[in-house]
Amino acid sequence: MEKEWEKDVISKNFIEQIIEKDIEEGIYDHVQTRFPPEPNGYLHIGHAKSILLNYGLAKKYHGKFNMRFDDTNPTKEKVEFVDSILKDIKWLGADWEDRLFFASDYFEQMYEAAVKLIKKGKAYVCDLTAEEIKEYRGTLTEPGKESPYRNRSIEENLELFEKMREGCYQDGEKVLRAKIDMSSPNINMRDPVIYRVAHMEHHNTKDKWCIYPMYDFAHPIEDAIEHITHSICTLEFEDHRPLYDWVLKELEYPNPPKQIEFAKLYLTNVVTGKRYIKKLVEDKIVDGWDDPRLVTIAALRRRGFTPESIQMFVDLVGVSKANSSVDYAMLEYCIREDLKLKAPRWMAVLNPVKLVIDNYPEGKIEYVEASNNPENEEMGIRKIPFERELYIEREDFMEEPPKKYFRLFPGNEVRLMHGYFVTCTGCEKDENGNITVVHCTYDPETKCGSGFNARKVKGTIHWVSASEAVEAEVRLYENIVDEEKGKLNEDGTLNYNPNSLTVLKKCYLEPAFADVKKADHFQFVRNGYFCVDTKDTEEGHMVFNRIVSLKSSFTIK
Ligand code: ATP
Ligand code: MG
DSSP states (O other): OOOHHHHTTOSOOHHHHHHHHHHHTTSOSSOEEEEOOOSSSOOBHHHHHHHHHHHHHHHHTTOEEEEEEOOOOOSSOOHHHHHHHHHHHHHHTOOOTTOEEEGGGGHHHHHHHHHHHHHTTOEEEEOOOHHHHHHHTOOSSSOOOOOTTTTOOHHHHHHHHHHHHHTOSOTTTOEEEEOOOTTOSSGGGSSOEEEEEOOOOBTTTBTSOSEEEOHHHHHHHHHHHTTOSEEEEEGGGGGGHHHHHHHHHHTTOSSOOEEEEEOOEEETTSOOSHHHHHHHHHTTSSSSTTOTTSOBHHHHHHHTOOHHHHHHHHHHHOOOSSOEEEOHHHHHHHHHHHHTTTSOEEOEESSEEEEEETTSOTTOEEEEEEESOTTOGGGOEEEEEEESEEEEEGGGBOSSOOTTOOSBOTTOEEEETTSOEEEEEEEEEOTTSOEEEEEEEEEGGGOTTTTOOSOOOSOEEOOEETTTOEEEEEEEEOOSBOGGGOSBOTTSOBOBOTTSEEEEEEEEEOGGGGGOOTTOEEEETTTEEEEEOTTTOBTTBEEEEEEEOSOOSOOOO
16 A cells, blocks of 8 residues: 555655756766765764665666765774764665775875876965965955966976875975866865875875875765766755866766755754764763764664664655755654554553552462554464552552543543453552552453453553563653754753653563563553663663654644
């Protein structure tokens, strides 16, 4: 059956239209895309969109998808990030086959490309300082000024550039610039710097190089070397496209790739953007890059999101040219949809209080049968122990209930899910007035599945047997930032929500939970979808993360 959300995504997006036109007109005879992260942090939901978009296009047009680390900037790159990025992309299901590349492997070719530009009179070594270059560049309304070094001879430039490579200069002492047009209306075209001196060790090439190419020069070369056809990037690079095209034209690559920009994905109430996530991690406000409150891919996985739910989300969001924020509730909708038929629906009491059935025989245990997922009979049934002492949710009992409260209160009858009807008879309290035990009696005629149907009750509550319950820790999450109050404080720091994590130490779960594995998914009846935490769960200490509650404010039109 066609799902409702699929209807919205059937029409072709603008990138697909461009690709189809290019193939039809014979501009390219194949489709090749790439995902080019900088290994300077963990990937987040925005990157997931880019990965699935690039991979999806390659698959759709029987093309290839390359994985490439854009590691041309040696300062912030770390091997830890390389490993996490590959793990996350694999988990999402994007397959680069044998095409895993590092931009740093092309440094020699990039150097030669720069030499080629110099030989064509299209690049020169400039001695201006960074400040001077900025000053000479002009503004949006004023043209730039030409550097006094702009007209050095080709021979001199070749010699100086070689000496840059040999390490004869300090950082910032000299740069190589493209010779384009200092009066271009596009500031990116005003003789941009394409190589700089940086005496820094690189995670891949170690100390082989002390000059490094700038992104705008390196990226088109990387794409061309790999025979990329459609180089998809985000909107902020739109003004850089003329430079991308200039580099490819001057280097005379046949069949040059084409840059296409789309809008970044932003989500409400969460923090996307590596810079802010990094700050939360470094300030120890969260428990590492995979803290379930974050929207890094590692965090989403740990929280319990599935690759399928993220694919559905990305499809629903679509691609667009206009920046906008997507409601976080849409991501929640996708995981509920995905787990609805996959996750067992078992009973777990998060905030327990004891319920004693005074007329139930002491020491007796009987087993009641329950479907593992009433919407998916294939998931089979299980047997749940029922006995005189149970745990129920504290909020399912009230001594003095408000109107329309249909759960337990003195004199009221409710159904114990999969069990019997019970009538509340009262409660016990400690010296502080806290309720410690709720009492009730049961009607032996009303066993679930016995065909009993004589009277209706309005409330059904869940429970677990007190002697056979499995104990667990459960973590509930709220949004890490409160969108309504603004993501940022006036001083630019993050306005994070101090209640974003609630830890419930002593929750009681039905015995079926004794055998679960890390990363397994469940619906806790009435409480939401949960996942076994992969990091903090240990033998004898189970930890669950709430992925999402059951109620949704989000609907697809
Ligand atoms: P951030 O802005 O979070 O620091 P970035 O753009 O610096 O991310 P890169 O590693 O350079 O991160 O990005 C790799 C690829 O992912 C790029 O092609 C980039 O355009 C894309 N990308 C990054 N953020 C988003 C986003 N929010 N939505 C869609 N694509 C994104
Ligand atoms: Mg970046």
